[in-house]
Amino acid sequence: MPKQIHLAAHFPGVNNTTVWSDPAAGSHIEFSSFVRFAQAAERGKFDFLFLAEGLRLREQNGAIYDLDVVGRPDTFTVLTALAAVTERLGLTGTINSTFNEPYEVARQFATLDHLSGGRAAWNVVTSWDAFTGENFRRGGFLPQDQRYERARTFLETTHELFDSWRGDEIVADQASGVFLGDADAGRFAHSDAHFDISGRFDVPRSPQGRPVIFQAGDSDEGRDFAASSADAIFSRHSTKEAGQAFYSDVKGRLSTFGRSRDELLILPAATFVIGDTDAEAAELAHEVRRQQVSGQTALRFLEQVWNRDLSAYDPDGPLPDVDPVISEDHVAKGRAQVRMHRDPLAIAKQWRELAEAKGYSIRELMIETQSRQSFIGSPATVAATIDDLVQSDAADGYILVPHITPGGLDPFVDRVVPLLQERGVFRTDYEGTTLRENLGLAAR
Amino acid sequence: MTHLHSHLHVAVALDGAGWHPAAWREPDARPAELFTAGYWVGLVTEAQRGLLDLVTFEDDLALQSTDRFADDQRTDQVRGRLDAVQVAARVAPVTEGIGLVPTAVVTHTEPFHLSKAIATLDYVSTGRAGVRVKVAGSSSEAAHFGRRSELSLEDLFAEAGDWVEVVRRLWDSWEDDAEIRDVATGRFVDREKLHYIDFEGRFFSVKGPSITPRPPQGQPVVAALAHQALPYELVGRSTDLGFVTPVDAADAARIVGEVRSAQSAAGRADETVHVFGDVVVFLDDDAATARARRARLDETAGEEYRSDALVFDGTPPQLADLLEEWAGAGLTGFRLRPATLPHDLRRITAGLVPELQRRGLFRASYEASTLRGLLGLPRPTNRFATV
Ligand SMILES: Cc1cc2nc3c(=O)[nH]c(=O)nc-3n(C[C@H](O)[C@H](O)[C@H](O)COP(=O)(O)O)c2cc1C
Numbered sequence: 001m002p003k004q005i006h007l008a009a010h011f012p013g014v015n016n017t018t019v020w021s022d023p024a025a026g027s028h029i030e031f032s033s034f035v036r037f038a039q040a041a042e043r044g045k046f047d048f049l050f051l052a053e054g055l056r057l058r059e060q061n062g063a064i065y066d067l068d069v070v071g072r073p074d075t076f077t078v079l080t081a082l083a084a085v086t087e088r089l090g091l092t093g094t095i096n097s098t099f100n101e102p103y104e105v106a107r108q109f110a111t112l113d114h115l116s117g118g119r120a121a122w123n124v125v126t127s128w129d130a131f132t133g134e135n136f137r138r139g140g141f142l143p144q145d146q147r148y149e150r151a152r153t154f155l156e157t158t159h160e161l162f163d164s165w166r167g168d169e170i171v172a173d174q175a176s177g178v179f180l181g182d183a184d185a186g187r188f189a190h191s192d193a194h195f196d197i198s199g200r201f202d203v204p205r206s207p208q209g210r211p212v213i214f215q216a217g218d219s220d221e222g223r224d225f226a227a228s229s230a231d232a233i234f235s236r237h238s239t240k241e242a243g244q245a246f247y248s249d250v251k252g253r254l255s256t257f258g259r260s261r262d263e264l265l266i267l268p269a270a271t272f273v274i275g276d277t278d279a280e281a282a283e284l285a286h287e288v289r290r291q292q293v294s295g296q297t298a299l300r301f302l303e304q305v306w307n308r309d310l311s312a313y314d315p316d317g318p319l320p321d322v323d324p325v326i327s328e329d330h331v332a333k334g335r336a337q338v339r340m341h342r343d344p345l346a347i348a349k350q351w352r353e354l355a356e357a358k359g360y361s362i363r364e365l366m367i368e369t370q371s372r373q374s375f376i377g378s379p380a381t382v383a384a385t386i387d388d389l390v391q392s393d394a395a396d397g398y399i400l401v402p403h404i405t406p407g408g409l410d411p412f413v414d415r416v417v418p419l420l421q422e423r424g425v426f427r428t429d430y431e432g433t434t435l436r437e438n439l440g441l442a443a444r
Numbered sequence: 445m446t447h448l449h450s451h452l453h454v455a456v457a458l459d460g461a462g463w464h465p466a467a468w469r470e471p472d473a474r475p476a477e478l479f480t481a482g483y484w485v486g487l488v489t490e491a492q493r494g495l496l497d498l499v500t501f502e503d504d505l506a507l508q509s510t511d512r513f514a515d516d517q518r519t520d521q522v523r524g525r526l527d528a529v530q531v532a533a534r535v536a537p538v539t540e541g542i543g544l545v546p547t548a549v550v551t552h553t554e555p556f557h558l559s560k561a562i563a564t565l566d567y568v569s570t571g572r573a574g575v576r577v578k579v580a581g582s583s584s585e586a587a588h589f590g591r592r593s594e595l596s597l598e599d600l601f602a603e604a605g606d607w608v609e610v611v612r613r614l615w616d617s618w619e620d621d622a623e624i625r626d627v628a629t630g631r632f633v634d635r636e637k638l639h640y641i642d643f644e645g646r647f648f649s650v651k652g653p654s655i656t657p658r659p660p661q662g663q664p665v666v667a668a669l670a671h672q673a674l675p676y677e678l679v680g681r682s683t684d685l686g687f688v689t690p691v692d693a694a695d696a697a698r699i700v701g702e703v704r705s706a707q708s709a710a711g712r713a714d715e716t717v718h719v720f721g722d723v724v725v726f727l728d729d730d731a732a733t734a735r736a737r738r739a740r741l742d743e744t745a746g747e748e749y750r751s752d753a754l755v756f757d758g759t760p761p762q763l764a765d766l767l768e769e770w771a772g773a774g775l776t777g778f779r780l781r782p783a784t785l786p787h788d789l790r791r792i793t794a795g796l797v798p799e800l801q802r803r804g805l806f807r808a809s810y811e812a813s814t815l816r817g818l819l820g821l822p823r824p825t826n827r828f829a830t831v
Binding site for chain 2: 080082100137202
């Protein structure tokens with residue numbers, strides 16, 4: 001039997017992938033958009049809906065970034081509301097472990113799990129910066145090297161809270177008057193360098209016991225954190241070569257933590273453009289990239305590597321002849337992405353060579369290097385590509401990020417999903433009621 | 445300064461199986477379902493059938509206890525609760541008309557997180573959100589968060605005031621028309637219409653803007669329960685709605701007076717601040733039945749039920765008399781706490797409401813689609829707007 005593919009849907013949000021200028025683009029904040037999107041994902045029998053998070057509006061060159069979609073709802077509130085209009089779809093929320101407290105987050109996830117009948121998942125992210133910290137009591141106190149240490153003990157602490165109820169304590173026997181079968185239900189005590197807390201957790205054990213745990217973060221520490229503690233990884237590596245390299249690296253780490261290869265799913269983010277034919281899709285994909293990368297956006301991308309204000313440059317002209325500024329302080333704030341550019345001088349050199357060889361302007365170069373969609377083609381091509389990638393261990397499935405809100409998922413659901421089902425690599429109905437069951441993960 | 449209304453406002457406070465500790469043992473109680481969505485949807489739908497202004501959802505950041513300061517280890521009462529904001533959010537898409545006001549504990553939470561949570565509740569309910577702020581003075585709640593030294597009562601309320609101020613500024617930190625989608629210039633938002641709130645206080649500093657655009661109501665309704673001078677000041681200074689606990693009409697008049705002076709002192713004399721009287725209710729078709737039910741519940745609990753609010757037992761018309769009398773003392777509405785659920789809630793919707801309607805004191809249909817609209821509160825202009 002071939003490997004079964006997992007599919008999830010990422011609500012399009014704050015990044016230049018989301019095309020807002022298209023006439024088909026609707027509201028990204030009104031609840032009706034979330035309902036339509038979630039119901040499309042559920043119609044397609046997707047495993048879950050995914051929400052990213054950003055806790056401060058991004059800035060560049062000292063001003064709020066105004067070219068992309070800005071603004072998003074609160075994760076727990078919108079996911080719980082979506083539980084009212086869906087039945088089987090998993091609900092995955094990205095929640096930061098630096099700017100929250102375990103007791104509160106544990107009760108929010110336990111509540112989501114109760115109110116959705118066992119469909120909650122938590123993508124644990126570790127952004128730590130002082131810029132984001134300015135919105136919170138604690139401020140930006142956390143040094144970068146402690147981000148995963150806090151994440152690890154945060155996660156352990158929430159697990160202690162989830163496990164402080166076994167699940168059989170609520171007796172609610174009206175005749176005998178015993179509501180609670182254990183006078184100590186929920187008792188916990190945790191003490192380490194980050195958290196010193198004790199008492200009683202006040203949410204009884206939820207259907208899944210613990211939410212499904214995701215990790216997103218690409219560093220060595222991040223990969224170890226995932227291998228030791230997560231049920232799934234949200235990665236960036238959607239191409240075959242990079243995907244396979246990431247897949248074997250992370251799956252290889254599992255044995256160190258006494259875990260087997262099927263205890264951790266690898267689900268890269270992926271974008272797509274579907275046309276009637278491959279040629280039509282390629283044309284459409286290019287058009288979408290032009291919508292995603294305006295001249296202004298191209299300059300802002302370039303600034304994220306050059307780390308200097310380039311607004312005086314012509315996006316339709318050649319690359320700047322000045323070099324990137326190497327500094328701890330970055331012109332782009334609140335963007336996890338900029339930390340990816342680990343050697344800006346080398347990137348600049350490589351881009352100049354590419355632009356020269358192909359005669360690219362700044363905008364053309366950015367369109368080529370920054371925003372190529374993961375899957376482009378006819379429904380048959382896209383289905384075959386995804387199947388091949390999953391069977392060749394480049395991934396266990398994909399978290400799809402459409403470029404249009406809220407209807408962008410429809411072409412995939414209506415045209416690609418049936419082909420994957422025909423191939424026998426994707427479910428025709430949900431296997432279970434909880435997300436853990438649908439992801440094929442053991443109960444925890 | 446007092447706000448004249450053609451009719452009374454009626455809210456219901458939902459908590460567990462009802463406010464009496466033995467409520468969960470009543471034959472019509474569903475104690476095993478307290479942690480399911482269906483339970484809460486059923487209750488709010490019933491309240492909506494009665495055209496009530498709003499429901500509140502109780503919450504704490506600790507397990508329930510009869511001892512305010514410690515864990516009581518009791519097993520004969522309801523224990524365990526879901527996060528109130530999420531319960532409200534779960535109910536929102538399947539209800540309409542009625543306001544949804546969850547409790548938020550301000551002492552240990554981040555105003556930034558709660559500001560976007562309540563704004564989002566306003567989006568998912570299309571304009572029916574509120575929040576009831578609550579301080580947490582107990583050491584058990586503090587121990588759940590760690591490292592936070594306990595504050596004096598003065599500081600707890602000063603912090604609550606700052607918390608509300610931060611939340612309100614964050615709601616305004618986006619002007620209503622900040623999203624421009626201007627294809628010509630490539631700008632999705634007009635950054636001139638997004639505002640840093642730059643709050644610096646004794647308890648926290650918050651930069652802003654919010655990550656969530658200004659919610660449908662502009663400012664969701666802020667409420668607080670108040671029993672004494674410090675919280676009366678919080679109500680007068682910071683909220684749209686206070687829940688108070690008079691013992692009789694004279695007491696109600698005194699409390700309303702205190703809230704109004706606090707309101708004037710805060711320079712808000714011309715704004716509408718509702719003051720609702722809280723009453724625990726045992727309602728039946730005849731008074732003897734209500735009294736007997738109360739006695740039976742007390743016997744089951746093993747002690748007489750006591751409350752911070754007046755405990756009423758009687759018929760819907762008798763309750764209507766009381767509410768009319770108290771309204772005469774200046775209260776603008778009431779928050780009824782059903783002693784048992786769903787029994788007393790049904791007596792409110794099917795008994796009290798028709799009685800008030802007969803007297804011309806209550807609406808016959810929802811006259812507005814937002815909670816502010818139901819409460820006669822205008823949609824506020826944005827404090828940061830320049831035009
Ligand atoms: C695919 C992917 C998606 C991410 N999404 C978010 C997000 O939505 N919110 C956030 O705060 N951080 C997000 N991050 C950032 C990571 O959680 C992490 O904090 C950051 O990458 C630093 O960790 P690292 O050094 O291990 O990469 C994402 C990272 C990756 C790889």
